[in-house]
Amino acid sequence: MMSRHALFFLLLLLFYVFYLIFGAFVFSALEQPYEDHLRWKVESMWSKFLSDHPCMSEEMLQDFLRKALLVKSFGVSAMRNISGYEIKWDFVSSLFFAGTTLTTIGYGHPFPISVGGKVFCLLYSIIGIPLTLSVLSITARNMLILLRDKPIHSFQLHLSVSKKKLEWLHASVLIVIISFLFFFIPAIVFDAIEGNWGYLDALYFCFISLTTVGLGDYVPGEQSGQKMPALYKLLVTCYLILGLVAVLLVVEMLKSLLNCNHFFGLFVLGCDEMRRDEEADHFLSNDLDGSFVQKHDETTRRRVPHSLSPSAEKNYGSINTSLT
Template sequence: MLWKSIGIIFAVLTVYVLLSATVFHYLEQPNEVLVKNHTRDFHLDFLRKYPCIPQDELELFVQRVLKSYDMGVVATATTTSESNWDFASSFFFSATVVTTIGYGNIAPNTMAGKVICIFCALCGIPLCTVFLAAIGQKLRFPITKLQEKMITGRSHRILRCVKVCLCVVLGSTLLILLPSVMFTLVEGWHYGVSVYYSVVTLTTIGFGDYVAGLQAVPYRDLYRAVNGVWVVLGLAWVALIVSEITGDINDKIVKNELKCSKNVSETVKTLSYRLNDMPSVAPVTSWHSGSL
């Protein structure tokens, strides 16, 4: 890829990120300020209502609760959260590591666990990438067959566009819209939140603000197993779409670069022929030596 193409892609990406940052800034900052004000007012009202509690003791209590929450533990005098490190939860965490989703709601806290996580990521991510690529190839076969039945005798570019559209429409329906119904029913989320969670998960962004399977729902282990199968198929589908789109873009870039290189080669060849056809001129040094 030529540096010109790299520069164009970098410029487009930079503008895209800047526009996205602008939108997020104007959408999210006012809500953040509102939440901060409400939280501060609640804090002050609590201290006024219970003046016997020292403010520094309350601050220490809040910090300890937040620290436990960051470790994935929610415990009060009457309730406690489900274990984050039983076998099913540990398997779920390992899967989020090798798939690079990394929700961030739980993480190893012991030094031994951190070391094992490093080796799990370094060895598991390449294996998972190869596995997802293989699954993506299997998903490509039925889509190609459907494409051949729908359109025949068309150019390669039209066929690729049809394949990408089929991948997006079918995949979005089967792996985002329908699973979001399941998340809405089981988790109690709004359907829009479920769609948001599905997209964030399958694109391996994994913010961790919503994670399926944390609640004590019936058949929790089975639900997590189904969720794991969905993640594998969804990641393979996303990899397939990215492969198709980037493949088309790379083909265009390579074609333009080959065309540019061919034009440069023909220009150099033409100049070479013209120089060879020019009459030879005696060197200046020989003319001076002859005159002497």
């Protein structure tokens, strides 16, 4: 007979598979017509170029484009504009790559080309990714104490409102502030700096980056001719790290408000047995503490001097009364 947790776990897996299929269907329906349109435009450009340049064969053009696109995938532009050449692996660009790699954003542009770079990236990430996620998580928990627990405790002392309502109100206000500080306002900045981005593109970049998806279709600081590109990439790296802390802060708040631990316990096999064991241990510990306190009180009571006991005071009082 299947247990309740096993049934819930199976339903969860089926729901996730359905969610993947649903997403694939929607993406295919939205993107495939646009892909077909772009392919038709490329074929038209290809045919027009060959007709305008009859001295070039189709094989030569195809070989040239293949090599140019391969170099472009390595982060090196194939354009002959010398002023547009930029070093992709200077210190700041390498710092940007290290930050996006360790935070698992991973735009994929640029990426290590040399064998030594690939080996070092592997070893560097094995240690760096768990370290980065731990640092971000600990920082988010400390920020949760400073920005949620302490203000709510202060509000409780001055307002006659339940703690649960204060938590929901405080979380709503904080989520709105974080949304403006790390999504809507930065999108305005990226829209102004990145010439070929619209506001929706910039907002899309902020969301994809701070959720660590990092598709790589929008990468900041890759346009030629940008002013102070090193400072710009350094500021973007700081923004991504701070934004990830803010996102983890929101996740921790929602987990606390929605009691996700109890909810996820429905899908964990053997969770009831673990909970009963914890309750039994808690009951036994309280029982032992209570018996210890009771024995301690009895021992203390036996050690009280006779002259300090209530009965002694009563007896002394009666003796004094009789003497008078």
